[in-house]
Amino acid sequence: MQASIEPVSLAEATPCPSGVTALLSNVLCGDFCCGCGACIAVCPRNAFQLRADGIVELRPSYDTVLCRGCFLCARVCPSLEEGSRRRFEERRAARSPVGLGQTRATVRAWATSNRIRKKASSGGAVTGLLLWGLGSGLFDGTVVTGRNAEKPWLPHPMLTSDPEMVVECAQSTYAITPALTAFRNQQGCGSSDSVAVVGLPCHMRALARIEQLRGLLPWKLPKIAVRLELACSSATLISGAKSLIQTVCDVRLDQVAEVKYREGDYPGCFCITTKDRRKVSVPFWQMVTHFQQFKPWRCQVCSDWVSGLADLSFADGTDDPFSLSRSGQTGVRQSFVFVWSRRGEDLLRSAVETGYLGCEESIFKANAGLELKKKRLAEATKVLNGRGNIELLANIHTRQWAL
Numbered sequence: 001m002q003a004s005i006e007p008v009s010l011a012e013a014t015p016c017p018s019g020v021t022a023l024l025s026n027v028l029c030g031d032f033c034c035g036c037g038a039c040i041a042v043c044p045r046n047a048f049q050l051r052a053d054g055i056v057e058l059r060p061s062y063d064t065v066l067c068r069g070c071f072l073c074a075r076v077c078p079s080l081e082e083g084s085r086r087r088f089e090e091r092r093a094a095r096s097p098v099g100l101g102q103t104r105a106t107v108r109a110w111a112t113s114n115r116i117r118k119k120a121s122s123g124g125a126v127t128g129l130l131l132w133g134l135g136s137g138l139f140d141g142t143v144v145t146g147r148n149a150e151k152p153w154l155p156h157p158m159l160t161s162d163p164e165m166v167v168e169c170a171q172s173t174y175a176i177t178p179a180l181t182a183f184r185n186q187q188g189c190g191s192s193d194s195v196a197v198v199g200l201p202c203h204m205r206a207l208a209r210i211e212q213l214r215g216l217l218p219w220k221l222p223k224i225a226v227r228l229e230l231a232c233s234s235a236t237l238i239s240g241a242k243s244l245i246q247t248v249c250d251v252r253l254d255q256v257a258e259v260k261y262r263e264g265d266y267p268g269c270f271c272i273t274t275k276d277r278r279k280v281s282v283p284f285w286q287m288v289t290h291f292q293q294f295k296p297w298r299c300q301v302c303s304d305w306v307s308g309l310a311d312l313s314f315a316d317g318t319d320d321p322f323s324l325s326r327s328g329q330t331g332v333r334q335s336f337v338f339v340w341s342r343r344g345e346d347l348l349r350s351a352v353e354t355g356y357l358g359c360e361e362s363i364f365k366a367n368a369g370l371e372l373k374k375k376r377l378a379e380a381t382k383v384l385n386g387r388g389n390i391e392l393l394a395n396i397h398t399r400q401w402a403l
């Protein structure tokens with residue numbers, strides 16, 4: 001777990017003279033960062049960096065007198081938005097449901113290509129849609145997250161227009177991910193005019209805020225053609241994957257050549273390939289259980305399983321992949337898709353009509369990740385209700401609420 005830092009009550013936070021102070025006192029010092037990378041992406045002074053566990057910190061060499069006071073960092077941070085603060089402070093009653101909102105449709109979908117399904121987390125619907133969108137010219141680039149070539153336990157967000165790279169990046173990386181930094185690094189990948197963005201609910205929140213600042217950013221924001229969101233129970237600190245590799249797989253980090261989180265028959269295994277081509281895998285349920293000790297603080301009190309800001313959201317096609325994995329059985333590769341917008345509906349329909357995806361109507365009943373999230377949130381809220389402010393939450397890091 002991360003070291004405890006001086007806690008700050010959101011309720012008591014005073015108005016700040018600059019964005020960096022607002023971010024420091026409300027998010028970073030209270031440990032509410034989810035590592036989305038938005039502040040790193042937008043700061044013209046390059047004030048922020050990732051800590052080893054994936055959460056953001058002020059660069060030790062950064063002197064806040066250099067700060068332009070532009071407030072960009074504070075304005076894009078999903079943990080600092082007013083709505084989010086209100087939810088932390090007022091609206092998280094123990095019995096309140098994690099609202100999913102009104103959908104246009106709910107379906108199960110899958111990539112028709114065997115190769116994509118085999119590489120994907122569940123049905124490969126996200127990757128199938130991206131390939132259709134790139135191939136049809138609907139967008140000419142996409143933000144995806146693969147794994148770092150040298151340290152493959154680290155997520156590697158990128159903006160790419162290469163369909164092969166999109167397939168390579170298929171499969172969930174269950175780690176805290178600075179997806180929004182892909183925009184800042186886009187120069188290296190050629191310039192895209194219109195892009196798809198794949199991300200978690202907190203990424204979608206930050207993206208919506210970044211879009212409002214178009215023109216004020218230190219780089220050109222392409223048109224966002226479509227937002228594809230992965231439903232999210234929680235992410236895991238980078239130390240989670242490192243610990244799994246070292247203690248459960250019994251492999252030294254310097255021996256790891258490749259990391260996959262959902263490899264093999266559905267629901268898949270955490271699988272590493274060593275430099276001497278040895279494969280070591282851990283069943284999905286055991287990975288999830290191990291990761292429970294390594295949850296970012298922000299994820300423990302995040303109410304968004306889906307954000308309501310994406311065009312389409314994607315979840316596992318079976319209600320409970322954890323129990324399926326635990327029973328030793330395997331299942332069919334399908335993704336559950338929530339259709340939120342007309343744009344999402346059109347995209348899905350076109351991908352099905354052109355043969356990229358298979359699809360059938362389906363009513364959403366349950367999801368183990370969503371239930372887990374509700375339970376964790378209710379636990380956090382009990383404490384919130386008992387003492388009424390965030391300070392207490394920030395003080396009890398070591399309590400394990402992952403289940």
Ligand SMILES: Cc1cc2nc3c(=O)[nH]c(=O)nc-3n(C[C@H](O)[C@H](O)[C@H](O)COP(=O)(O)OP(=O)(O)OC[C@H]3O[C@@H](n4cnc5c(N)ncnc54)[C@H](O)[C@@H]3O)c2cc1C
Binds near residue numbers: 127145155173231
């Ligand atoms: C941290 C996390 C928590 C999740 N929690 C749940 C849950 O509780 N319940 C549930 O049903 N599903 C959950 N999912 C979603 C699920 O794992 C699948 O991603 C989803 O079913 C889509 O599968 P697919 O086969 O269609 O996607 P794929 O075709 O495999 O494509 C996945 C896409 O997601 C991108 N991606 C991978 N990891 C990340 C990341 N960390 N951040 C941003 N983009 C990424 C990849 O670049 C790729 O484009 C979670 C995913 C993540 C990453």
Ligand code: SF4
Binds near residue numbers: 042046047066072074
């Ligand atoms: S320069 Fe702007 S974005 Fe960077 S830390 Fe200061 S206020 Fe935040």
Ligand code: SF4
Binds near residue numbers: 027028073076
């Ligand atoms: S939540 Fe995102 S924007 Fe906010 S401090 Fe963390 S990385 Fe930066």
Ligand code: SF4
Binds near residue numbers: 203235302
């Ligand atoms: S639980 Fe919330 S804050 Fe954490 S990674 Fe998921 S969407 Fe982001």
